[in-house]
Amino acid sequence: MYRIILCLLILLDACNQTHTQKKDLQSSYSSLNITQAYDLSLLPLACIKTQYPNKLNQTLSDSSQIKQPKELHPAFYGCFDWHSSVHGHWSLVYLLKKFPSLENAGLIKNLLSDNLSAENIIIEVNYFNETGNQSFERTYGWAWILKLAEELNTWDTPLARQLEANLQPLTDYIVNAYLNFLPKLIYPIRVGEHSNTAFGLSLAYDYAQVIDHKPLKQLIESSVTRFYAKDQGCPLTWEPSGFDFLSPCFEEANLMRKVNSPKVFKNWLATFLPSILQSNFQLSPARVDDRTDGKLVHLDGLNFSRAWCLYGIAKTLPEYAHLESVANDHFNSSISNVVDDHYAGAHWLGTFAIYASQASTSIIGRSSSQKD
Numbered sequence: 001m002y003r004i005i006l007c008l009l010i011l012l013d014a015c016n017q018t019h020t021q022k023k024d025l026q027s028s029y030s031s032l033n034i035t036q037a038y039d040l041s042l043l044p045l046a047c048i049k050t051q052y053p054n055k056l057n058q059t060l061s062d063s064s065q066i067k068q069p070k071e072l073h074p075a076f077y078g079c080f081d082w083h084s085s086v087h088g089h090w091s092l093v094y095l096l097k098k099f100p101s102l103e104n105a106g107l108i109k110n111l112l113s114d115n116l117s118a119e120n121i122i123i124e125v126n127y128f129n130e131t132g133n134q135s136f137e138r139t140y141g142w143a144w145i146l147k148l149a150e151e152l153n154t155w156d157t158p159l160a161r162q163l164e165a166n167l168q169p170l171t172d173y174i175v176n177a178y179l180n181f182l183p184k185l186i187y188p189i190r191v192g193e194h195s196n197t198a199f200g201l202s203l204a205y206d207y208a209q210v211i212d213h214k215p216l217k218q219l220i221e222s223s224v225t226r227f228y229a230k231d232q233g234c235p236l237t238w239e240p241s242g243f244d245f246l247s248p249c250f251e252e253a254n255l256m257r258k259v260n261s262p263k264v265f266k267n268w269l270a271t272f273l274p275s276i277l278q279s280n281f282q283l284s285p286a287r288v289d290d291r292t293d294g295k296l297v298h299l300d301g302l303n304f305s306r307a308w309c310l311y312g313i314a315k316t317l318p319e320y321a322h323l324e325s326v327a328n329d330h331f332n333s334s335i336s337n338v339v340d341d342h343y344a345g346a347h348w349l350g351t352f353a354i355y356a357s358q359a360s361t362s363i364i365g366r367s368s369s370q371k372d
Contacts, residue, residue, distance in 0.1 A: 043350035044088030059132040083141035139200030146207035192244030245301030250309035285333035304352035308359035
């Protein structure tokens with residue numbers, strides 16, 4: 001399993017060696033190979049069927065709701081908490097979709113079919129409908145359900161069609177939850193953890209675009225304008241907070257990049273984060289002193305999430321190409337910690353490494369031809 005460390009360090013080192021301040025957006029990035037994909041797949045496979053330890057984050061209305069994690073969440077009971085199980089499933093779908101000849105492809109397919117059965121998903125939906133659970137996993141877990149649904153939708157196999165159909169009741173529930181919640185959210189949540197509004201909307205917007213769900217897409221666009229369009233001078237020097245795994249400043253910028261045309265985004269970014277336009281801009285990766293602590297190890301995730309935001313900005317606006325080097329530094333600083341002896345990080349960091357790697361080779365956002 002430890003082959004992933006060497007492989008991905010080599011991958012990002014190659015990016016650093018070929019970087020120049022005027023690097024053109026069309027320049028290519030290295031991408032995961034099948035060996036790296038196999039090693040990354042071992043991380044969710046090691047925890048998706050692991051019921052304990054488990055953090056349920058449950059609101060109890062009465063004693064009838066006290067059950068084993070697998071009874072409450074037959075699809076998403078592993079990987080310590082619900083949202084990590086969800087994005088662990090996304091990781092497997094993404095890797096299998098990109099590398100269908102994976103050595104453990106059969107095992108992955110069987111696991112996905114078993115966990116994402118129609119019967120299991122209905123139980124997951126029923127959980128949300130119980131008294132007190134409507135805000136469960138709002139909006140971080142919600143966002144990862146939609147990312148999983150998006151990945152299945154763009155995977156052209158009979159298995160994907162079946163899994164997408166099985167997941168659809170939960171997907172529909174989450175879409176409706178966003179449609180009901182966003183108009184009532186007067187102020188965005190700007191923290192660096194699960195409830196961060198920008199990150200939740202970023203993944204939801206990807207889904208809305210790919211699926212062409214116009215009501216969700218339009219509501220997110222109007223909400224983003226309402227929340228963020230007038231923001232200026234984000235205090236980047238205040239980051240990170242001690243438990244951050246998301247950057248409030250960069251996640252907001254990444255969302256604005258997706259929702260707006262490059263021209264509009266460029267003008268907004270110049271006043272929101274003026275310091276990052278400088279070609280000598282530097283940002284130190286976050287440091288972790290104790291990776292056995294589930295909160296402190298969040299900072300490894302912050303390095304990956306900063307990386308995917310910086311890659312997106314650099315690939316959208318040529319004058320910000322120097323941010324690729326900053327992103328690479330952040331990726332490199334935490335990739336060796338993806339696979340270690342501590343479940344506190346191993347149950348989720350692989351997903352963040354995959355998502356950051358994906359961001360270095362692809363881009364989701366509005367094109368310059370779209371309306372400003």
